[in-house]
Amino acid sequence: MSDGLNVYVGEVYAYDQAYKQPDKHFSVHVLIRDTKTNSTRLIDNVIPANTNMKQMPVIGENVLIFLGYNPETKNSQGGASASDTITRYEQWYYLNPVNMRFSVTDNISFSNSSAKLYPPTKDDDFVAQAKEVGISPLQPYIGDILIEGRWGNTIRLGSTSKKNNKIYAVDQPWEGDKASDSIIVLSNSKILPADPESHKKFRVENIEEDRSCLYLTTTQKLTKFKLGTKNKKNPLSKFQSESQFKTSQFIGIADRVILQAKKDIVVIDSPKAIVLNTTGYIKLGNDKADQPLPHGHVLANILQKILNQLSVPIVVGSNVGTFMSKTAMAAAQQEMKNLLNKNFYITKNTY
Secondary structure (H helix, E strand, O other), X not given: OEOOOOEEEEEEEEOOOOOOOHHHOOOEEEEEEEXXXXXXXXXEEEEEOXXXXXXXXXXXXXXXXXXXXXXXXXXXXOOOOOOOEEEEEEEEEEEEEOOXXXXXXXXXXXXXXXXXXXXOOOOHHHHHHHHHEEOOOEOOOOOOEEEEOOOOEEEEEEEOOOOOOOOOOOOOXXXXXXXXXXXXXXXXXXXXXXXXOHHXXXXXXXXXXXXXXXXXXXXXXXXXXXXXXXXXXXXXXOOOOOOOOOXXXXXXXXXXXXXXXXXXXXOOOOOOOXXXXXXXXXXXXXXXXXXXXXXXXXXXXXXXXXXXXXXXXXXXXXXXXXXXXXXXXXXXXXXXXXXXXXXXXXXXXXO
């Protein structure tokens, strides 16, 4: 702390319409303590130092604040010109909350507070939510850049690291042959019951248990990734296993996945194959579709039997004939060869 540089660690004691009015610029009111005089000072309208990346502190959290300027230009004629004099107004700015309690969710610490300055409720909604969850910090690996929200939502800009239980508390949940190959993981982790010791434990993303996640890989294998549900596994068998594939992948997992094109088409493009993998239903048109698709080989066998029956000679008196002419029969038999498509396949549900 330095009075000469006008830099302080201050405690957030209030905010004024910062969540409602954009012109408040996420401003907060901060209480600081002057260690030289052992006195407190209130500083109002402290705004974020970075306008592109903001973390709104809650009441009771500490922030690093520093004094800067808010320049304005005025002219006695009401206009602006090169001859205008610049009048600088002082403005206080804050950086993200200080890590007072080693918690990704709750760093409230009323170390400087005076009870008379705080409303009885404080941030009741936030405090209640923070007490219900146990969010541990992500396990960092060498070179990682981690962005962690308060509620288990995270972004990892990482890579493949060699497993080393002498360095890491928890090894990476993916495998790779080459260190430094990049990976991006976005995750909403599973919220656990409140644990007062959660800040002392590391956690990693869990592709099976996270509530939703997105993986952008390069050469990593996600060995715990299994298609289907816990009760109805439906893994790949004709193509390389989803858990052993080790070139770049785009994997998104959630309870429901929706892709919507607002104005143009949706394209799923693959040089090899497109697999719709389900033990449930595939609906085309809308979710009320009730016209079943025929199985190609079954339909071909039925039609072939009908054609065979129609080609059986029929004797009426001294006349012999069939239900179809030889020309029509030959044409139908030729068309039967084109009934089964060699690029589109379906299979019967497995339950």
